[in-house]
Amino acid sequence: MGARHYYVYILASHIGGTLYIGVTNDLIRRVGEHKLKLVEGFTEKYDVVKLVYFEQFDDPENAIKREKRLKKWSRAWKIALIEKDNPGWIDLYPEIAGGGG
Structure with missing residues (x-):
């Protein structure tokens, strides 16, 4: 069994x-659910469906800690984090889902 x-x-x-920060153990499935509007609430209401940033962790504790920390960051810090690796705010979902673009 592979590492989770x-x-x-x-x-x-x-x-x-508008930004939304979340945590999941299946990034492709979860972002797909947001895109298909299967996740009711904030992302559905505000059409927040472009994956612009993600980090990978080997254990849930560190992922959850990081999510909570990022949620407390100022908007400017969050934008700087996104733009460090993704200055054009490109949707990263097609790349990780294997769709090419």
């Missing part, structure tokens, strides 16, 4: 738009 991974991710409605 956990992910902290940031979704955005558009460049500079």
